[in-house]
Amino acid sequence: MSCAPGEPCEEGVKRRRALIVLGIMGALFIALSAASFLDSRNQVVPATVSYAGYDAIEGKRVFQAWNCMGCHTIVGNGAYFGPDLTKLYGKVGPAWMEAFLPSAGAWPTSGAVQLQLQNAAVAAEAGVDSIDAYLAKYPAAAERITRRGAHATLMPNLPLSREEIGHLIAFLKYTSSMNTEGWPPKPRVDGLAFAQAAPTSASPQPAPIAAQSAEPASEAARGAAVARDTGCTACHASSTQRLVGPGWGGLYGTEVALADGSKAPADDAYLTESIVAPDAKIVAGFAPHMMPAYGTMLDEGEIAAIVAYIRSLGGEHP
């Protein structure tokens, strides 16, 4: 039954007409889809993007394997728990991401970003090699360092490997250069001027180290300040807790089991070497190439101060 009695029943015609229109729509959809992925559209493809020798397609595999979309969004799709990652690379630049990803539980400090710039490949990708030029080029990185530096994040420390971090940054470099047709909309105001923005705390940026050394505080206290400012504490806890690297608490003087099966005493020489050339001795259970070499960034006095700080955190004094 589809029409009133006594009237011509056109139901069959109407249904056929609906199916024909549906067919037209299907053809249109296929045509539009084909036009969406033509080369002439000039959309960036991951096969053409690499970052410091790392591969964007591999990066997409890393992105999926860790289910990043389960907390973040990418092109706006995902879980709304963390910020959208699509344009992040273009905003904060490679050195900030290099500093962030190995120890995602804490926000990078200026020292941590500066350290990444010592790496020629990262500096080349960033297009600058001094921290001041970097912060001028990537104001979002500067804002993050000032407001969040050394604070804890809401993200867990993920045990990403050195390769995974490189690929992941390559993938985000690719998404950052994608044409997303004007999304997300660019804010017209400086959000920091509004009450919704958390007040910037003054504490995470302590006075420059040079000023402190004039007033000879204890060597260990100076070391603690250097360690915080350089970003060491993003990965190393002052307790025995494992963050990204081994905890410093109770470390000094113990016998450290190394990845190659041997043992080494955690004395001044060992700690100094671990700061200057971290890959010389890898502690059992940790991945190599995770920690950058700090020899070029810290002077001998600063390294000695950090060692003194670690010594002060307890352990078996020889």
Next chain:
Amino acid sequence: MIRIEYQTQRLSLRFFMLMLVLFFFQAGFGLLLTAQHIDPSLLAGTLNFNIVRAEHTNLGILWVLCGFIGAILYVGPLLSKRELAAPALIKFLFYAVIAVVVWNVVAQLYAQQGLALWYMGQPLLQEGLEYLEGGRIVDIVILIGFAILCYVVLRTFPRVKDWNEIHWGLGLGVIALTFVWIFGMFFVARLDLQEYFRWYVVHYWVEGVWEVIHISLVGFFLVLMFKADVKSVGFAVFWGIALVWLSGLLGNAHHYFWIGTPEFWQFWGSLFSALEPLPLIFCFWHIYLDAHQDGKPVANMPAFSFLLGSVVLEQVGAGILGFTMTFALTNVWSHGTWVTLSHAHLALFGTFGMLGLAAAYYTVPQMRDLAGFDQRPGRLAFWLVFTGMLGLGFAFAIGGTVQVFVYRTLGLDWFGGDVAPAMQVAKLLVPVFGLVFMVGVCLLVYDLLTLGMRARASDETAPAVAPSGWRRPLSGWETGLWLLAMWVFGAIITLGLLSFNLPTVREGSRLFPYLMAGIGYPGLLLTTLLFVARFLRSLDARGQAATAAPGVLLGHALP
């Protein structure tokens, strides 16, 4: 009472029971997510948010599928007037579903170690794509499961020339269920192309194909419950499905606005998804008319409540809330925020989840050979989950509006420092309504699992009173006014989202969007709540008027 006519219909019972268990765990994971939103350090490193969320979305899809399978197995023999073909395959399918669920729940945990087990370019364990988190192994097993369902349904159905519209809807539905699933089974290197195909599964599969099955099943349950005329239901089923595809085929483009595809999609997606509520309005009137065809009391109120809830939440969640954020001009703001969550929860649970629950309430008493059952727990459970879900929709929508303003308009992107604290009130509201929902889920699961196994409480009914006030019969005009009120609030929400484009708002005034959201969302959700209350009360009054007359049937057999 009606008896089970075909013994193989009883095979649906186990799928409904499995559905209830999965539903319970899915809601539990959801509650855990709300706790992690408030304290992100909760279980961090042990059970990270992304793992819990993957379990939550995947179990959500799996229990809805269990409900579909159960309902299809129940109606299959009735539609074919013969037993199901290959019941052994159905029994196998049941164990396969359990295996898939257990495997997938465990496999998702490996995202915490970044382990996807890549083999020949494909992730075997899990693949970290929203809604399609399952790895290739589980994808293939699910594909085989759909193929089995397809085979059983098509072998059971009569010859194609004897098919009516419900046969066509279910037949094409199960074929497409199998076929469209395949689009989610490849690793795609390009992000734009991967998102393009991901939405084939999430939109065409969930919205398109599930909707076809949904309309067919709602139609057939109306035939069963109200003895509606099969031919006129067939008409409604055909045009319901036709309108879904006439609007939704190009309407899918609303997912292609910002994923890197060209901007012409913004026009096509906006225009055609503006039409997507039409089939839902059509379906809404269909259920109203059929429920009022004969003035007889509704024998199984819990089943009808969930069926009505399904169609009404489809109207509100998918239709109205979907409409508000489907235009490129509103979606540019709502995209990637909690505003989407509000729509997704109401639409997915409402439309598909409630249909499975309706089918369970309709069929379980029959399969347990009960002459009648205590309907009060079922009705209370309906109100708890219905209110809880509307409340969740409200909390997500308000949180989303704040998020759009802080995150997009002001451009503050520190979630821990700026965005999450601004959304704090909404974040606290979510578990409040989540708990209401969870209590409803527990009651529902307990009631359906033990239906007929506990002593029946005395089924006293209130004394018959003259149907007046909220109990008087619901006229078509009044229904129209309710629907109009919902759409007026929907229009207010749309204007609120549009207002983010205004220069004053872009310069930092939040007054207009907050005001419109503050009126629109509570207005829409309260109207929905009151309308369903009004609808069900008017049907109750029929039941009481008829209690004097003996021989009230539990359900109606297919003529």
Next chain:
Amino acid sequence: MSRERIIRMGVAIVASAVSLALSWPYWRDFEYWPESRAMWLAYFALGFVLAVYVFYAFLGRLGTLFLHDALERAQRLQGAATGDSAEEHKP
């Protein structure tokens, strides 16, 4: 009957025009050849015609839905008057 159709067509045209206005992509940049001015005109025209069809079909079918209801109601009353049960509906 034809008056009804004209009203439906009118409503469908107005509704499609409103939808089109809400969907108007004022940010067009004409950069890509499928987004040239001529193609956009074609999109608007084709989109409008298809939308009018969908609205028109919806309104017509919704009318039929109510017509069916009225017919069935009349049949039922007739059935009750002649003493037949409602079971007589042919599946």
